[in-house]
Amino acid sequence: MRKLLIPIIVIVVVGIFTSLFVVEEGSRGIVLRFGKVLRDSQDNPKVYQPGLHFKMPLIDSVKLLDARIQTMNNQADRFVTKETKDLIVDSYVKWKIIDFSRYYLATGDGNRANAERILNSKLSDRLRSEIGQRDIKDLVTDSRGQLMQDVRNALNNGYEDKPSEVAPAATEASASSQEERKAPATADTLPVDNKLPLVNANSMAELGIQVIDVRIKQINLPTEVSDAIYQRMRAEREAVARRHRSQGQEEAEKIRALADYRVTKTIAEAEREARMTRGSGDATAAKLFADAFSQNPDFYAFIRSLRAYETSFNSGSDVMVLRPDSEFFRYMKSPSVGLKQ
Structure with missing residues (x-):
């Protein structure tokens, strides 16, 4: 026992x-x-x-x-705007499970990869539709928030663009007229009586999940378009720079020419004033000398001779060849001779 x-x-x-x-x-x-x-x-x-x-x-x-709330980062994809311009859009989605039984049955044993694959497909289709109705200006301004809200509401409430994609491993059609949702065809296949109530086939409620938020992280132009735009912008900026440089050179030449003109004019006026002043001074001095020497011509002649002697006899080695009775030596003779003459 x-x-x-x-x-x-x-x-x-x-x-x-x-x-x-x-x-x-x-x-x-x-x-x-x-x-x-x-x-x-x-x-x-x-x-x-x-x-x-x-x-x-x-x-x-x-x-x-x-x-918990899950985050799905989407791979950047190419979209076409209303202006038929290509854009590379990088986005992410916040989502969570709200109907766990439906999620389990619709995704094949609760496979998150299947759920995110279907969610990514529907998100890409919805983004393509919404971006195709807007131009680039709307996407980079405040209206982008409205776009994200429209995409989120369309994913949660469903839309009529086209039938939703159903995971091959997640569901299979039944033979009944109501086409009820069946269990996934996997190793853990569920019996056919695991039925789900009908919902909008284009909504995320089909998977038992709810989209909390949709956000665009980054919007870029394709590489070939970006290069062309940068080249065009560079050419435009270079043209503007050349225009500014030419205008600056033109203004510089004008300023230099005006400065040269003013300098030449100022120098000429100063030279004219200087010559006029010198001429007036010389005339005044000549008049003073003339008035002074006209009072005694003999004294004036004597002073001039002394200045000539001073200038001529600076060095003892100077040699002068003159006649003895030259007028130059008139005041070197006896005073009587000089006075008589």
């Missing part, structure tokens, strides 16, 4: 531990029984909130889904 008690206790303890599971905060749980989603009394898939829960050991399995 004691030998049988130990295995029984071990089996009971293992059964208790395998029947317990914990859903952490920020997650939600879905229980699968024999591969089929466990439903409540109202035939709705049961979603387990964070906490400690029980399940049937061995026959039940738990799938945990992330309930």
Whole structure:
């Protein structure tokens, strides 16, 4: 009896531990029984909130889904504006799961890659449609916020552009007239009675998710277009620079010519004034000398001779060849001779 008690206790303890599971905060749980989603009394898939829960050991399995807001960074893609101009748009999406049972069934065992692939396809189509209705000016101004809001609302509420893309691994059509949504064709294939209520096929509610926000991170022109625009801008700036330089050189030549004219005019006027002043001074001096010397011509002749002697006899080596009776030596003779003459 004691030998049988130990295995029984071990089996009971293992059964208790395998029947317990914990859903952490920020997650939600879905229980699968024999591969089929466990439903409540109202035939709705049961979603387990964070906490400690029980399940049937061995026959039940738990799938945990992330309930937090997710971020999907899209690869930059080329779009065409209303002006038929190409743009490279880089964007991202914030989304979260709002219907965990639908999300699990529609994405194939809660595969996030499948959900983001479908979301990325719908986002790209919607962005292409919205950008095609706007020009570049609208995309780089405040109206870009309206564009993001329109894209988010279209993803959440659905649109009539075209039927939505359905993941091949996530769903398959049924033979009934209502074309009810079936389980994904994967290794964990669910039975056909895992039905989902019908929703707008073009909305993200089809996947059980909600788009929280759509943002454009960056808008660039294609490389070939950017190079052409930069070359044109450079040529325009160089043309403007050449025009400014030529205008500056023209103004500089005008200023230099005006300065040269003023300098020449000032010098000429100064020279004229100087000559007139010198001429007036010379005339006044000549008049003074004439008036002074006219009073005594003999004294004037004597002074002139003394100045001539002073200038001529500066050096003892000077030689002068003159006649002895020359008028130059008139005042070097005896005073009587000089006075008589």
